[in-house]
Amino acid sequence: xxxIMKLDRRNFLKAGAAVGGGLMLxxxxxxxxxxPAKNAEINAWVVVGADDSVLIRVAHSEMGQGAMTxxxxxxxxxLGCDWNKVRTxxxxxxxxxxxxxxxxxxxxxxxxxxxxxxxYVRKAGASARMMLVSAAASRWKVSAADCAVKEGVISHAxxxxxxxxxxxxxxxxxxxxxxxxxxxxxxxxxxxGQPKMRLDMDEKVTGKAFYAxxxxxxxxxxxxxxxxxxxxxxxxxxxxxxxxxAKGVRKIVALPNAVAVVAxxxxxxxxxxxALPIEWNNGGNxxxxxxxxxxxxxxxxxxxxxxxxxxxxxxxxxxxxxxxTISAEYRVPYLSHAAMEPMNCTVRFNADGxxxxxxxxQNAEAILGAAARSSGLEPLKINVHLSYSGGGFGRRGGAxxxxxxxxxxxxxxxxxxxxxxxxxREEDIQHDFYRPISSAKMTAALGADGMPxxxxxxxxxxxxxxxxxxxAIKNNMDQGFLxxxxxxxxxxxxxxxxxxxxxxxxxVGYWRSVNHSQNxxxxxxxxxxxxxxxxxxxxxxxxxxxxxxxxxLAVLEACAKAADWGKPLPTGQFRGIAQIDxxxxxxxxxAEISMNADGTPHVHRIVQAIDPGYAVNPDAxxxxxEGSVAWTLSAALYGEITIxxxxxxxxxxxxxxxxxxxxxxxxxxxxxxxxxxxGGIGEPGGPAVVPALINAMLAATGKPTRSLPxxxxxxxx
Amino acid sequence: xxNLNINGKEHAVDVDPDMPLxxxxxxxxxxxxxxxxxxxxxxxxxxxxxxxxxTRACATPVSAVASAKITTIEGLSADxxxxxxxxxxxxxxxxxxxCQSGMIMAVDALLKTTPKPTDAEIGAAITNICRCGTYxxxxxxxxxIANV
Numbered sequence: 001x002x003x004i005m006k007l008d009r010r011n012f013l014k015a016g017a018a019v020g021g022g023l024m025l026x027x028x029x030x031x032x033x034x035x036p037a038k039n040a041e042i043n044a045w046v047v048v049g050a051d052d053s054v055l056i057r058v059a060h061s062e063m064g065q066g067a068m069t070x071x072x073x074x075x076x077x078x079l080g081c082d083w084n085k086v087r088t089x090x091x092x093x094x095x096x097x098x099x100x101x102x103x104x105x106x107x108x109x110x111x112x113x114x115x116x117x118x119x120y121v122r123k124a125g126a127s128a129r130m131m132l133v134s135a136a137a138s139r140w141k142v143s144a145a146d147c148a149v150k151e152g153v154i155s156h157a158x159x160x161x162x163x164x165x166x167x168x169x170x171x172x173x174x175x176x177x178x179x180x181x182x183x184x185x186x187x188x189x190x191x192x193g194q195p196k197m198r199l200d201m202d203e204k205v206t207g208k209a210f211y212a213x214x215x216x217x218x219x220x221x222x223x224x225x226x227x228x229x230x231x232x233x234x235x236x237x238x239x240x241x242x243x244x245x246a247k248g249v250r251k252i253v254a255l256p257n258a259v260a261v262v263a264x265x266x267x268x269x270x271x272x273x274x275a276l277p278i279e280w281n282n283g284g285n286x287x288x289x290x291x292x293x294x295x296x297x298x299x300x301x302x303x304x305x306x307x308x309x310x311x312x313x314x315x316x317x318x319x320x321x322x323x324x325t326i327s328a329e330y331r332v333p334y335l336s337h338a339a340m341e342p343m344n345c346t347v348r349f350n351a352d353g354x355x356x357x358x359x360x361x362q363n364a365e366a367i368l369g370a371a372a373r374s375s376g377l378e379p380l381k382i383n384v385h386l387s388y389s390g391g392g393f394g395r396r397g398g399a400x401x402x403x404x405x406x407x408x409x410x411x412x413x414x415x416x417x418x419x420x421x422x423x424x425r426e427e428d429i430q431h432d433f434y435r436p437i438s439s440a441k442m443t444a445a446l447g448a449d450g451m452p453x454x455x456x457x458x459x460x461x462x463x464x465x466x467x468x469x470x471x472a473i474k475n476n477m478d479q480g481f482l483x484x485x486x487x488x489x490x491x492x493x494x495x496x497x498x499x500x501x502x503x504x505x506x507x508v509g510y511w512r513s514v515n516h517s518q519n520x521x522x523x524x525x526x527x528x529x530x531x532x533x534x535x536x537x538x539x540x541x542x543x544x545x546x547x548x549x550x551x552x553l554a555v556l557e558a559c560a561k562a563a564d565w566g567k568p569l570p571t572g573q574f575r576g577i578a579q580i581d582x583x584x585x586x587x588x589x590x591a592e593i594s595m596n597a598d599g600t601p602h603v604h605r606i607v608q609a610i611d612p613g614y615a616v617n618p619d620a621x622x623x624x625x626e627g628s629v630a631w632t633l634s635a636a637l638y639g640e641i642t643i644x645x646x647x648x649x650x651x652x653x654x655x656x657x658x659x660x661x662x663x664x665x666x667x668x669x670x671x672x673x674x675x676x677x678x679g680g681i682g683e684p685g686g687p688a689v690v691p692a693l694i695n696a697m698l699a700a701t702g703k704p705t706r707s708l709p710x711x712x713x714x715x716x717x
Numbered sequence: 718x719x720n721l722n723i724n725g726k727e728h729a730v731d732v733d734p735d736m737p738l739x740x741x742x743x744x745x746x747x748x749x750x751x752x753x754x755x756x757x758x759x760x761x762x763x764x765x766x767x768x769x770x771x772t773r774a775c776a777t778p779v780s781a782v783a784s785a786k787i788t789t790i791e792g793l794s795a796d797x798x799x800x801x802x803x804x805x806x807x808x809x810x811x812x813x814x815x816c817q818s819g820m821i822m823a824v825d826a827l828l829k830t831t832p833k834p835t836d837a838e839i840g841a842a843i844t845n846i847c848r849c850g851t852y853x854x855x856x857x858x859x860x861x862i863a864n865v
Contacts, residue, residue: 064811064813064814064849066812198809201805201806201809202806203814204811204814205801205805205806206790206791206796206802207750207751207789207818208750209814211752211815213752214749216747247733265736265740266743267744338848339813339815340752340754340762340813340849341752341754341815342753389813390752390814390815391813391848391849422753425755425756425760619809623851624812626853626854627850627851629850630847630851630853631848631849652756652757652759653846654757654759658760658846658848661843661844662837662840662841662844664852664853665853666853
């Protein structure tokens with residue numbers, strides 16, 4: 001036991017002991033493995049077994065962010081069941097069709113899994129509890145109001161009788177759901193709000209967790225693919241005689257912009273597709289390069305007559321007459337998602353006219369839609385098998401979630417057999433929907449007290465909405481591209497924000513933290529340049545500008561306090577600070593660094609604070625904040641997708657470099673939920689980290705860093 | 718036929734000698750715990766052990782491992798009872814989990830030769846890519862195991 005007690009960091013002994021005896025590790029024993037018991041569906045979300053097991057349905061995807069556990073905690077909290085008897089099941093998207101959208105939206109994007117569904121899933125839990133209590137009360141012929149619930153046991157104090165949920169589940173399922181449901185005060189939570197162990201841990205440390213890429217079917221063949229290297233290009237021809245003697249090859253499938261080779265094993269398919277001579281019609285974009293794109297965006301920074309998102313006061317007039325102005329241009333490159341599980345999809349056409357599909361996703365309904373569209377089958381004839389997703393980060397739920405599904409359907413149809421399509425890492429990195437390239441030109445005027453009196457911002461970049469949701473574009477304005485600027489809470493009397501939409505042929509999409517990832521860097525780094533020019537402490541500078549924004553101010557102060565802002569650091573170490581709001585939450589970061597001889601920073605420690613309103617699982621929140629640090633440091637230090645001859649130059653992790661463990665700083669996170677609202681977790685954590693780091697570099701060197709990645713700083717994007 | 722010793726069990730496989738061990742494990746033998754991430758030995762999702770040494774199976778031809786004792790995540794322990802697995806649960810290390818089989822196999826190999834690694838030794842040995850960014854917890858969990 002000593003060994004385990006030493007490992008106990010997060011209450012796992014307590015959780016384990018409750019499961020029952022022995023060296024339990026808090027592993028959840030799925031009820032499916034126990035003796036089969038009769039299950040009663042109380043409502044769409046809650047199924048209670050005669051053995052008291054509780055199955056909670058989860059409509060959102062689990063891609064690492066912990067939503068599966070957090071959503072189950074919310075339902076279980078209101079249900080009042082025994083948490084150790086809870087297991088979960090992903091919702092079959094067909095049920096959302098046949099049950100009239102009872103599961104709401106299934107898209108797991110925008111850090112919205114919990115905040116967008118918390119009310120209806122909590123109501124489902126509360127409603128189920130009321131039905132179970134009502135069933136017990138009827139059996140006892142007492143008032144439900146005189147019954148109490150604790151950990152799945154209903155009791156009637158006056159008579160001393162008890163019944164478990166399992167004993168009344170069948171009767172409860174027949175009761176009409178209540179029309180009035182009152183939710184618990186979060187201050188009284190005992191399951192939600194706690195750092196419960198994730199329900200997917202035991203599978204994920206034993207190699208048993210099931211991802212779509214792991215599916216194996218009788219008679220299944222494997223496909224590898226080569227897509228047009230130049231975006232927008234089409235397949236012209238290929239020379240199949242090159243594969244005449246290739247072992248294991250069963251079929252070559254031509255697609256409009258790709259060729260797939262189907263073989264007995266994935267390795268044979270991959271080897272064959274690489275050996276296949278292919279010619280492409282490049283479609284006219286084969287001369288585009290990073291340099292031509294930089295010129296295009298630079299022209300956007302200088303363009304006249306672009307749409308204006310915000311215009312407070314008279315920026316031009318104040319800037320023209322100001323004693324002191326500061327101007328800077330910032331640039332960020334395209335970035336790829338590079339989720340660890342490469343894009344894959346397995347498709348099986350069945351003799352009875354149905355279709356089975358497996359694919360990693362952030363939106364099971366989108367997979368269903370893509371499979372229906374590309375197969376021509378009715379959605380109800382398509383079974384989307386749900387699995388964990390090996391990362392997502394926006395690639396599997398955003399701009400075009402269906403590309404790999406469409407391909408797999410076409411390939412399986414042509415092959416006449418079940419086919420598993422797996423993209424190589426090179427295909428993944430070269431055929432992404434990239435975090436858009438973007439540039440900002442900012443000019444500010446400082447008053448006699450050093451505080452900004454005018455702030456003009458022009459952003460030039462490739463609109464995500466122009467392809468993901470064109471209806472959201474009005475007069476060439478993509479409001480989302482200007483987030484943190486059009487809604488900037490710093491109190492500056494004259495503010496102008498405008499946008500030059502400069503769309504290229506490179507596909508863009510949602511990349512974790514989306515436009516916050518670029519604009520936090522632009523805004524917060526430039527703000528530090530202003531504080532630096534004013535000779536003021538950047539934390540105190542922000543505090544003065546946030547006097548009308550109490551939530552942003554509170555999280556900034558919490559972060560500064562946790563980071564001991566103002567206390568001396570060892571010689572050669574420097575701090576930087578930044579704050580943002582986004583995805584319904586408020587976040588701040590402090591970076592502590594020293595400078596390496598080669599001009600790159602050594603990051604010693606990141607301290608972060610987040611106010612998500614309510615903290616459903618504080619440990620899962622910390623995990624997301626820690627992960628956001630690694631995500632964002634990869635991008636800031638190394639991340640860059642470049643274009644040459646119309647195509648992506650990087651192909652794998654050798655040239656698209658990732659942060660490794662040796663560069664991971666110590667991370668401390670303070671969670672400061674202030675209540676009254678529901679904020680997201682997956683994306684608010686990253687954006688403030690980059691400018692905190694950049695601002696620490698400014699403190700260390702006195703020089704701003706106006707383009708990323710840092711390893712290329714000083715050069716143009 | 719190539720004879721392989723995997724997790725203490727003998728397997729005879731009829732595959733091309735050039736086929737990487739990763740695909741023999743996954744496609745031929747159906748051992749799906751070892752993952753494909755990059756195919757060029759950069760990310761470490763496919764890490765297994767050959768005679769206890771961490772090895773990236775995606776770039777290791779099966780013909781080169783016929784004489785070795787191969788250990789995969791399935792051979793570490795089936796029930797999560799290995800000290801690394803316990804520490805991983807206690808620290809809630811995995812997020813998406815996809816890289817963790819390889820991460821755990823690399824950590825196990827490190828701890829065999831260096832039972833009490835420093836941060837620098839951990840950083841030098843554990844070069845697996847985790848896009849979810851579980852590195853800080855990986856490091857903390859390793860130190861906890863080492864201090865038991």
